[in-house]
Amino acid sequence: LFYFSRAETEKGLSRKHIIEGLRASLERLQLEYVDIVFANKPDTSVPMEEIVRAFTQVINDNHCFYWGTSRWSPMEIMEAYSVARQFNLIPPICEQAEYHLFQRDKVEVHLPEIYHKIGIGTMTWSPLACGLLTGKYDDGVPLHSRAALKGYGWLKDKILNDEGRKQQSKLRELAVLASKFDCTLAQLAIAWCLKNDNVHCVLVGASSVEQLYENINSIQVVSKLTPSIMADIDRILGNKPVVRLPTKSEPTFQTQIQIPTPQPQR
Numbered sequence: 001l002f003y004f005s006r007a008e009t010e011k012g013l014s015r016k017h018i019i020e021g022l023r024a025s026l027e028r029l030q031l032e033y034v035d036i037v038f039a040n041k042p043d044t045s046v047p048m049e050e051i052v053r054a055f056t057q058v059i060n061d062n063h064c065f066y067w068g069t070s071r072w073s074p075m076e077i078m079e080a081y082s083v084a085r086q087f088n089l090i091p092p093i094c095e096q097a098e099y100h101l102f103q104r105d106k107v108e109v110h111l112p113e114i115y116h117k118i119g120i121g122t123m124t125w126s127p128l129a130c131g132l133l134t135g136k137y138d139d140g141v142p143l144h145s146r147a148a149l150k151g152y153g154w155l156k157d158k159i160l161n162d163e164g165r166k167q168q169s170k171l172r173e174l175a176v177l178a179s180k181f182d183c184t185l186a187q188l189a190i191a192w193c194l195k196n197d198n199v200h201c202v203l204v205g206a207s208s209v210e211q212l213y214e215n216i217n218s219i220q221v222v223s224k225l226t227p228s229i230m231a232d233i234d235r236i237l238g239n240k241p242v243v244r245l246p247t248k249s250e251p252t253f254q255t256q257i258q259i260p261t262p263q264p265q266r
Contacts, residue, residue: 012045013042014050015057018051033062033063033064034065039067042071048079068093068094069095074113092120094121099193101129101174102132103129107124107199109242123200131147132171135184141156170238177233190221192230194218194219
């Protein structure tokens with residue numbers, strides 16, 4: 001939602017940029033408000049209290065109903081939550097994280113504890129890994145694909161390196177599995193994301209009406225992903241994160257809220 005320019009006051013998560021940036025975005029969108037606005041990437045140059053106060057203000061000004069984080073660490077999310085509770089402000093309600101068949105650790109290992117401790121939700125993005133999970137790169141990089149575009153050399157290198165070729169081999173196995181459900185590889189990948197109980201929303205994109213309907217119909221595949229099928233997918237991928245539960249002697253996330261001591265009246 002935020003417009004970025006080279007001016008120091010028109011980027012990052014300063015109070016000025018959050019408020020003015022959101023107002024400018026709403027004007028361009030010709031909207032009075034949005035349901036939720038995200039803080040994309042943390043900004044260590046701005047105090048957390050300033051960030052939380054700014055988002056609380058745009059909510060109180062009726063520019064949005066909620067705010068969330070995107071690509072924040074669990075500790076940064078907990079800090080925002082603690083600041084909100086300390087100063088009676090509004091905390092973030094969800095984290096927007098990358099999550100797909102080849103990117104699992106953050107959503108499955110690092111975030112679950114705060115899901116339950118503070119009730120934060122998860123909105124995931126890139127379920128198709130920039131198109132990698134559609135099968136379009138099985139035979140290399142097509143001429144008009146995203147990986148062939150200027151500025152996406154990193155994606156092309158990722159597809160063509162040794163790890164990328166191993167992933168393509170796994171995707172061919174998954175495509176066979178998808179055919180048993182009469183669905184596409186892309187639909188299987190999106191349904192797999194939705195199957196995770198800790199994922200509340202999956203962001204998808206489409207470049208055509210056909211792609212949009214294909215993505216939406218992924219919902220019908222979710223019920224077909226039985227525990228045995230999910231185990232088959234984990235076997236093919238070979239990358240299921242190991243979730244190690246802390247022992248009684250190990251610390252977990254603690255929310256420490258310092259309540260300011262009232263000063264005596266003079």
